Amino acid sequence: MTTKERYLAAKEYYATVGIDTDAVIAKLKEIPVSLHCWQGDDVIGFDHDGPLTGGIQTTGNYPGKARTPEELLQDMDKAMSLMPGKKKLNVHACYAIFEDGEFVDRDKLEPKHFAKWVEFAKERNMGIDFNPTFFSHDKVKDGLTLSSPDEETRKFWIEHGKACIRISEYFAKETGVPCVMNIWTGDGFKDVPADRMGPRVRYKESIEAILAEPFDKNLVKPCVESKVFGIGVEAYTTGSAEFSLTFAATHDGCLPLMDNGHYHPTEVVSDKIPALLAFFPEIALHITRPIRWDSDHVVLFDDETKEMAKEIVRCDGLERVYMALDYFDASINRISAWATGFRSWQKALLAAMCTPNAELKKLQDENRMTELMLRQEEAKMYPLGDVWAYYCEECGVPADRDMFAAVDAYEKEVLLNRK
Ligand SMILES: [Mn+2]
Numbered sequence: 510m511t512t513k514e515r516y517l518a519a520k521e522y523y524a525t526v527g528i529d530t531d532a533v534i535a536k537l538k539e540i541p542v543s544l545h546c547w548q549g550d551d552v553i554g555f556d557h558d559g560p561l562t563g564g565i566q567t568t569g570n571y572p573g574k575a576r577t578p579e580e581l582l583q584d585m586d587k588a589m590s591l592m593p594g595k596k597k598l599n600v601h602a603c604y605a606i607f608e609d610g611e612f613v614d615r616d617k618l619e620p621k622h623f624a625k626w627v628e629f630a631k632e633r634n635m636g637i638d639f640n641p642t643f644f645s646h647d648k649v650k651d652g653l654t655l656s657s658p659d660e661e662t663r664k665f666w667i668e669h670g671k672a673c674i675r676i677s678e679y680f681a682k683e684t685g686v687p688c689v690m691n692i693w694t695g696d697g698f699k700d701v702p703a704d705r706m707g708p709r710v711r712y713k714e715s716i717e718a719i720l721a722e723p724f725d726k727n728l729v730k731p732c733v734e735s736k737v738f739g740i741g742v743e744a745y746t747t748g749s750a751e752f753s754l755t756f757a758a759t760h761d762g763c764l765p766l767m768d769n770g771h772y773h774p775t776e777v778v779s780d781k782i783p784a785l786l787a788f789f790p791e792i793a794l795h796i797t798r799p800i801r802w803d804s805d806h807v808v809l810f811d812d813e814t815k816e817m818a819k820e821i822v823r824c825d826g827l828e829r830v831y832m833a834l835d836y837f838d839a840s841i842n843r844i845s846a847w848a849t850g851f852r853s854w855q856k857a858l859l860a861a862m863c864t865p866n867a868e869l870k871k872l873q874d875e876n877r878m879t880e881l882m883l884r885q886e887e888a889k890m891y892p893l894g895d896v897w898a899y900y901c902e903e904c905g906v907p908a909d910r911d912m913f914a915a916v917d918a919y920e921k922e923v924l925l926n927r928k
Contacts, residue, residue, distance in 0.1 A: 512908070516899035519892040526865045526891075533862045534900050536827075542854055543599040543638045543689070543833035544592075548847045549584045550575045551839045554603030554642065556615070563644025563695030564739020564746075565805065569840025573924025578606045580927065582629055584844055587919050589633075591848035591912065593904035594855050597686065598630050599833050602673055603642040615646065616668035620679035627683045636686025638833060641673040643694040655715035656696045656708035656747040663715055666694075670719030674729060681728035689793055689831045691766050692716060693734035697742035708747045713756060720763065730831065732766035732793045733757055737773060740802070758788065768795035768835055769817065770804025779816035786824050795835035796854055805836045808850035810857060818857035823866045842924070845916040852909075856897055863896060864888050 510518075520530045547554075551567040555578060561567060575581035581604075589596055602615060605622040613622070630637050643654040643666060650657050654666040670692065677688040696708065720731055735753035736746050750772065757765035765785055769778035778794070785792045796817065798806040808814055821830050834854060838846040865888065872881040898908050907915050 512895075512898045512902050515892075515895040519895035519899075522892055523863060523896070526888075527868065528863055528865060530863065530896050533859065534896070534903065537594060537855070537859055537862060537900065538904065539595055540827055540858065541595045541597040541636065541686075541832075542851065543597040543831070544585070544589070544847070544851060545599045545834050545836075546581065546585065546604055547601055548837050548850070549581045549588075549843055551843075552601075552645075552837055554601060554605075554645070555607070556603045556605050556612070557645055559645060559647070561645050562649065564697065564736070564742040565644070565695065566740050567837050567839040569838065571839055571841055571843065573920060573927055574839070574843065576927065578604075578625060582625075583923070585847075587923075588844045588847035588851075591844070591906055591915060592851040592855070593901050593906045594851075596633075596851075597636045597638060597833075598626065599638040599640070600626050601640045601642050602669070602676075603645060615642065615648075616665050616672060618669070618672045618676060620676050623676055623680070627680065630680075630684055636684045636688070637680040638689040638691070638831075639673060639677045639680060640691045640693070641670050643669070643692075643696075649695075652698070652742065653696045653708065653747075654694045656694070656712035658707070658711070663711065667715050667718045670716070671722040674719065674722040674724050674731070677729045678724050681725075687728055687730055689730045689732060689764075689833070691732040691734050691793065691795075691833075692719070693736065693766075694748060695736075695739050695742060695746075696748065697739060697746035698744050699741050700744045702745050705745060709749075709752055712747045712752070716756060717760070720760065726762040730764055730791065730793070731762065732764040732831075734766040734768055734771070734795065736768065736771040736804070754785075764791055764793050764831070765789060766793040766795060768797060768804065769813065770795070770797040770799035770835075772799075774799065774801070777813055777816065779813060779820045782817065782820040782826070782830070783824050786826055786829060791829050791831065793831040793833065795833055796850075797834070797836045805838075807836050807838050807841075807846045808834060808853045810853045810860075814853060814857045815860055818854070818861040819864065819866075822858070822861035822864075823870070842916050842920055844919060844924075845912070848912070848916070855900075856893075859897055859900060860893055863891060863893055
């Protein structure tokens with residue numbers, strides 16, 4: 510059987526449970542998912558030579574890492590050719606692209622330093638999301654930025670945040686797509702602090718100072734991202750879950766951003782999505798895969814990934830949740846890592862949209878829990894793989910079974926020649 514024939518059989522099956530797979534595929538193709546540029550070069554960027562800091566770390570030394578803007582954009586293009594569905598670019602401020610011999614520090618960044626990203630995005634009909642980079646920099650003082658007790662340090666990073674607001678607005682105006690601008694810092698302490706509130710009050714005032722930069726709320730969507738701990742920041746993070754959520758709730762136009770690698774290991778973001786959607790008009794997500802101490806493994810098509818997508822779809826939240834990927838793995842082919850994570854989230858969305866959610870909800874509301882359990886288990890064995898394979902074919906990207914050959918060929922032709 511061809512992919513199309515298998516799809517037509519699956520489509521018939523799904524129709525018996527009330528799901529129109531043609532409509533699902535048409536809709537999925539239009540849902541943007543933000544693709545992080547930092548998987549391509551292990552979160553290094555172009556504006557410094559130093560190591561990655563701020564409580565995050567890449568592990569592995571797989572050959573072929575992108576070393577220049579040209580290489581990174583080339584790799585991103587290759588990775589995107591392996592991903593079905595609509596993409597939006599996600600850029601960190603440390604990925605400013607300077608002219609030869611030019612350099613400005615982060616507090617002085619301007620839209621022109623991101624003109625090449627805009628050109629790249631516009632040629633591919635993509636919007637752009639943005640992130641100030643509050644790490645990997647010598648002005649991170651004693652592990653602190655926006656919450657530092659040192660006024661000069663705070664001022665530098667506030668100016669960086671304001672510059673990023675201006676750049677975000679430039680992205681939105683150029684692409685015609687709103688720019689989600691996410692504020693995350695690794696501020697915190699390795700061991701038990703004596704003052705937990707002081708840094709948080711300073712952090713609050715610093716973010717308020719950043720958001721005082723004038724911007725159009727329809728164009729720029731500022732977010733605050735929480736984190737429970739980082740490497741070397743085990744005892745305390747300034748931007749805890751409660752801090753970030755409360756900040757967003759009390760500041761008009763500011764969205765909460767949940768990274769599902771940033772919580773205690775038994776907490777699940779899938780359950781938090783409907784809780785936040787009950788209050789916030791819009792929320793943002795970083796989609797990743799936490800393992801023990803690490804928050805940034807490549808996203809797979811696993812249970813919690815599926816559950817997060819299900820909650821977004823069930824809550825009718827596809828237009829209210831800004832979805833961005835955030836992971837990095839330097840131990841495997843980086844193009845494969847990029848594409849696998851994106852494809853996994855696409856699979857999760859597809860699975861969620863191919864679930865008879867209204868029927869299942871009805872069973873819950875009528876307290877028919879025995880049948881609910883059986884129906885939910887049944888739904889797991891629907892012929893999703895046949896729909897997925899057809900969706901990939903429709904989007905002109907490889908099927909799962911052809912993925913390795915595609916990344917292996919690029920590795921041999923391009924990556925291994927980077928010496
Ligand atoms: Mn994140």
